[in-house]
Amino acid sequence: MAAEKVMGKKISRRKFLGVSTAAAVGGVVGGIIVGAVGGYLAGQAAAPAATVTSTTTKTVTQTAAATTMTVTQPATTVTTTVTTTKTVTPVPEVGYTSLITLNVNGVDYALLVDNRWSLADVLREKLGLTGTKTGCDRGECGACAVLVDGVPMLSCMLLACSVSGRKITTIEGIGSVGKLDKIQQAFMNNEGVQCGMCIPGIIVVTKALLEKNPKPTEAEVKEALSGNLCKCGNWPFIVKSVLEAAK
Amino acid sequence: MSQQEFRYVGKWDGPRITAAKILAGALKYGWDYNLPNQLYMRILRSPYAHAKVTAVDASGALAMKGVRDVLTPFDFKESPVRLAGTTKMILPYDKVRHPGEEVCAVVADDPYIAEEALSKIKVTYEPLPYVQDVEEAMKPDAPKLYEGSNIVRTPTTATYKVGDTAKGFAEADLTVEFKLKSQTIQHNNIGTWACLVSWEKDGRLHVWTDVQYMFGIRSGLADALNIPQSRICVHAELCGGGFGDKTGIERHIILAAIFATRTGRPVKYKLTREDNLIVGKHRWTCVSYLKFGLKKDGLVTAFEAKNYSNAGPFYSVSGSGIATEQIYIYKWPNFYIECYDVYTNTCTTGPLRCVADPIGCWMIETAMDRLAYQLNMDPIQFRLKNNMFTQGDKDPLTGYRIPSIGQPQCINRARELAEWDKKWKPWPKTKPTSGVVRGIGVANHCCGHGAGSLPNAAVLVMNPDGTLTIYTGAADIGNARREQLAIIAAEHLGLPYGKVTVANYSTDTGPDSGGTFGSRQTKSAGNAVGVAALQVRDQLLERAAARLKVAKEDLRVGEEKIYVAADPSKSVTIRELVASPPWIIAAGQWTPPPNTTQRTYATHIAEVEVDCDTGLVNVVRVVAVHDIGRVIYRKSCISQVHGGIIQGIGMALQEELLFDPQTGRCYSASMLDHKMPISMQTPEIIVDFVENPEQPPDSYNHGAKGLGEPPTSPIVPAITNAIANAIGVYFDSLPVTPDKILKALGKV
Numbered sequence: 001m002a003a004e005k006v007m008g009k010k011i012s013r014r015k016f017l018g019v020s021t022a023a024a025v026g027g028v029v030g031g032i033i034v035g036a037v038g039g040y041l042a043g044q045a046a047a048p049a050a051t052v053t054s055t056t057t058k059t060v061t062q063t064a065a066a067t068t069m070t071v072t073q074p075a076t077t078v079t080t081t082v083t084t085t086k087t088v089t090p091v092p093e094v095g096y097t098s099l100i101t102l103n104v105n106g107v108d109y110a111l112l113v114d115n116r117w118s119l120a121d122v123l124r125e126k127l128g129l130t131g132t133k134t135g136c137d138r139g140e141c142g143a144c145a146v147l148v149d150g151v152p153m154l155s156c157m158l159l160a161c162s163v164s165g166r167k168i169t170t171i172e173g174i175g176s177v178g179k180l181d182k183i184q185q186a187f188m189n190n191e192g193v194q195c196g197m198c199i200p201g202i203i204v205v206t207k208a209l210l211e212k213n214p215k216p217t218e219a220e221v222k223e224a225l226s227g228n229l230c231k232c233g234n235w236p237f238i239v240k241s242v243l244e245a246a247k
Numbered sequence: 248m249s250q251q252e253f254r255y256v257g258k259w260d261g262p263r264i265t266a267a268k269i270l271a272g273a274l275k276y277g278w279d280y281n282l283p284n285q286l287y288m289r290i291l292r293s294p295y296a297h298a299k300v301t302a303v304d305a306s307g308a309l310a311m312k313g314v315r316d317v318l319t320p321f322d323f324k325e326s327p328v329r330l331a332g333t334t335k336m337i338l339p340y341d342k343v344r345h346p347g348e349e350v351c352a353v354v355a356d357d358p359y360i361a362e363e364a365l366s367k368i369k370v371t372y373e374p375l376p377y378v379q380d381v382e383e384a385m386k387p388d389a390p391k392l393y394e395g396s397n398i399v400r401t402p403t404t405a406t407y408k409v410g411d412t413a414k415g416f417a418e419a420d421l422t423v424e425f426k427l428k429s430q431t432i433q434h435n436n437i438g439t440w441a442c443l444v445s446w447e448k449d450g451r452l453h454v455w456t457d458v459q460y461m462f463g464i465r466s467g468l469a470d471a472l473n474i475p476q477s478r479i480c481v482h483a484e485l486c487g488g489g490f491g492d493k494t495g496i497e498r499h500i501i502l503a504a505i506f507a508t509r510t511g512r513p514v515k516y517k518l519t520r521e522d523n524l525i526v527g528k529h530r531w532t533c534v535s536y537l538k539f540g541l542k543k544d545g546l547v548t549a550f551e552a553k554n555y556s557n558a559g560p561f562y563s564v565s566g567s568g569i570a571t572e573q574i575y576i577y578k579w580p581n582f583y584i585e586c587y588d589v590y591t592n593t594c595t596t597g598p599l600r601c602v603a604d605p606i607g608c609w610m611i612e613t614a615m616d617r618l619a620y621q622l623n624m625d626p627i628q629f630r631l632k633n634n635m636f637t638q639g640d641k642d643p644l645t646g647y648r649i650p651s652i653g654q655p656q657c658i659n660r661a662r663e664l665a666e667w668d669k670k671w672k673p674w675p676k677t678k679p680t681s682g683v684v685r686g687i688g689v690a691n692h693c694c695g696h697g698a699g700s701l702p703n704a705a706v707l708v709m710n711p712d713g714t715l716t717i718y719t720g721a722a723d724i725g726n727a728r729r730e731q732l733a734i735i736a737a738e739h740l741g742l743p744y745g746k747v748t749v750a751n752y753s754t755d756t757g758p759d760s761g762g763t764f765g766s767r768q769t770k771s772a773g774n775a776v777g778v779a780a781l782q783v784r785d786q787l788l789e790r791a792a793a794r795l796k797v798a799k800e801d802l803r804v805g806e807e808k809i810y811v812a813a814d815p816s817k818s819v820t821i822r823e824l825v826a827s828p829p830w831i832i833a834a835g836q837w838t839p840p841p842n843t844t845q846r847t848y849a850t851h852i853a854e855v856e857v858d859c860d861t862g863l864v865n866v867v868r869v870v871a872v873h874d875i876g877r878v879i880y881r882k883s884c885i886s887q888v889h890g891g892i893i894q895g896i897g898m899a900l901q902e903e904l905l906f907d908p909q910t911g912r913c914y915s916a917s918m919l920d921h922k923m924p925i926s927m928q929t930p931e932i933i934v935d936f937v938e939n940p941e942q943p944p945d946s947y948n949h950g951a952k953g954l955g956e957p958p959t960s961p962i963v964p965a966i967t968n969a970i971a972n973a974i975g976v977y978f979d980s981l982p983v984t985p986d987k988i989l990k991a992l993g994k995v
Binding site: 195200 | 262263265266267268269270271272273274275276278279281357358359434435436437438439485486487488489490519520724725726882883885886889890891892893894917918919923924925926927929932
């Protein structure tokens with residue numbers, strides 16, 4: 001992968017967090033990948049290259065110091081077929097910035113990003129996808145989970161420049177207010193939400209869980225979600241919602 | 248009104264109005280708002296627990312490209328401003344009083360530049376001796392945080408006395424004494440507190456933030472900036488977890504507002520996780536000395552307690568600790584409680600899902616269990632023996648009648664649901680040495696709430712199509728506030744639930760109805776909505792009476808219509824009555840009736856497994872029965888209880904904020920160290936409600952009391968009592984961590 005040649009492998013600032021959470025007390029990573037260790041989805045880290053068809057191409061330019069986003073080619077109707085292994089042009093390092101491409105929820109973006117920016121920050125601050133929540137910015141709470149090539153990962157622990165060319169699915173890509181996914185619908189029917197801050201991360205991890213294990217047991221659901229923290233403590237209804245979505 | 252007569256109260260079962268937006272990631276919290284040209288703020292914090300700030304050199308930061316402005320404590324020396332109701336200054340130019348205290352703030356075009364700029368600010372500190380232990384801080388030679396003593400509240404203002412304890416102890420067969428210590432806990436909301444502040448085109452300061460009390464932010468900002476309250480608008484669509492942490496104005500919002508004023512650009516800020524844990528509000532440490540006089544048959548004849556609350560560096564909430572509402576569970580003939588609140592160099596204190604009840608409940612219900620243990624008596628029998636308050640009883644301190652008491656019903660129902668009589672076994676005679684042992688524990692709880700002096704207000708507007716909009720400044724913090732209020736109004740007016748909408752929340756879209764804290768909004772805003780709904784109902788009846796040419800008294804409210812009682816075929820729809828002006832607009836305000844505090848009651852029973860080899864405790868099953876007057880929106884009532892229980896597991900077993908005695912710094916400020924319970928720790932939870940038949944006085948919300956805070960409290964002693972039932976050891980401090988258990992079992 002071109003991006004990896006330049007930038008090195010996936011950067012995870014706290015790989016050691018990815019330990020298994022068999023013991024109930026203390027583990028917080030659970031079903032989400034931080035780096036490529038632990039959890040039930042570990043084997044999925046090297047996902048096969050997926051063919052992605054997108055219908056729009058947007059180019060977003062920015063400078064390291066500017067916070068405004070300029071969409072220079074808004075929503076054209078160009079149809080491109082990209083694969084995660086071929087899309088990336090070599091990444092030029094311009095000072096502290098990198099030119100990257102991301103396919104987010106089916107839309108291709110070309111972005112000049114500050115190398116220090118996490119994927120979570122780029123999604124939220126540059127692309128306006130604020131559905132991905134950042135509860136801790138240090139890989140502890142799971143609220144920022146997104147799917148990277150179908151694998152749930154903590155977007156606060158990934159540098160944006162390290163995921164160039166990848167296919168990212170955020171909560172916005174799972175369902176919208178008018179067209180909820182069946183997981184979201186199950187949460188809605190079963191009082192799965194209290195304050196809601198942890199919910200996008202939980203839905204994303206649930207999505208990955210049900211792709212891999214469509215009929216999980218209650219214990220499997222609890223283990224898969226053990227890397228997502230919920231301070232409202234709404235777990236009984238969250239677990240009920242996931243089990244209903246799996247019906 | 249009996250349950251059967253309600254259309255929606257306790258029966259409506261649909262989803263929350265906000266759920267779809269939250270689930271799609273479309274609902275915005277403070278950190279999700281962005282404006283063009285916004286600046287990012289970062290705050291420099293003190294590494295010392297106690298130090299003078301002698302000089303600040305910010306030139307290095309200001310020279311950085313992208314840095315727009317810096318504020319230092321000395322910017323406020325000319326005109327010091329304190330945060331309303333506290334001893335907190337915006338930036339402390341005299342000295343810092345706790346580790347992590349705000350010293351300087353910087354804004355830059357980019358968050359990373361702002362972060363880097365902090366390292367370029369040179370602050371000269373003169374470290375001072377500090378004190379963090381509450382009992383040490385009371386000594387005359389302890390380091391002082393302010394001029395004069397560290398004791399901020401003394402027993403002259405905080406004693407609770409009933410009967411004659413000397414006489415009570417003389418009557419006792421045995422006297423039991425012990426010392427208990429609770430821990431410091433932070434709320435640790437998933438959403439750390441964020442804000443975006445901007446002067447907008449309407450010439451007003453707009454604040455988008457997560458907050459439990461928007462009007463508290465507005466008045467605090469108006470005071471600090473010296474501008475009229477009407478020139479500020481605070482928006483809070485939802486709050487990423489509150490639990491008491493986001494109750495009022497804090498420094499970072501004022502700092503962001505000052506920067507917005509100075510730079511003319513929007514300013515965005517969010518507390519980092521570490522900062523949130525260190526500088527947010529905290530449930531404080533209490534140390535209590537308790538003494539009980541006891542008859543051999545189990546009757547408590549006297550109770551004395553001295554309580555020392557660690558109030559932290561700024562005094563905001565009185566930390567009465569043991570002298571909580573718990574004294575309204577058992578009719579003790581003689582008791583005397585002294586409370587001291589003491590300044591220390593630790594962290595800001597404040598409510599965490601109730602002010603002091605979780606602490607007091609653990610202390611008193613642990614004590615009751617220990618007394619039962621002394622007599623080898625069934626803990627429920629012991630509690631029943633000690634004359635619990637029942638319907639019609641009077642407040643022993645004031646003499647006024649307490650309305651609506653459901654404690655006896657709670658304990659009886661919980662006992663039945665938990666199969667207590669079958670499951671409870673006496674404490675083991677010898678400590679177990681290995682394997683997994685089981686235990687069961689019980690605890691009662693009483694909580695009084697309503698934060699009476701705060702306003703309770705709502706405006707109801709009938710729309711021309713027969714729908715109703717509720718405008719109120721009561722924030723929704725994830726507790727289904729919108730749904731509860733809509734159900735209350737729909738029930739009064741015969742409107743289908745879906746035809747009642749609650750307007751989005753900002754200080755512009757409704758009157759101040761106090762904060763969403765203190766388990767108060769179903770009661771407070773709920774009663775205000777009820778008062779207004781009855782006014783609307785009255786106007787509808789008047790219009791219908793004129794239209795149908797019958798007396799008002801002969802009319803009844805039906806489903807979206809008003810009909811004649813004697814002849815239901817004669818009716819007029821609500822839509823017809825409101826289709827043209829004058830509009831029906833009603834403002835409701837509610838004042839709690841004097842000389843009554845409405846209290847809610849609860850009993851929790853917990854079953855635990857203790858692994859004697861690892862010291863790990865697994866909470867297996869919890870039965871929770873709450874007396875809440877009336878269930879309005881059943882689903883959310885149940886989820887509140889679930890959440891309270893899971894938070895209580897954290898308090899009982901694992902959460903604690905720790906300070907290093909060598910440096911004074913906090914060393915457990917992460918979600919890994921100050922760890923909340925995870926999904927895998929969820930026990931089986933059985934929830935039931937006692938709906939008290941007595942309608943509380945002046946109630947317009949169908950008789951509902953509060954439920955937000957109570958579920959967090961009784962679970963804690965229920966768990967620790969269950970652990971004691973399993974291994975025969977009571978612990979003097981919280982949390983009961985594996986190391987404490989292994990030590991008690993002689994394993995380490």
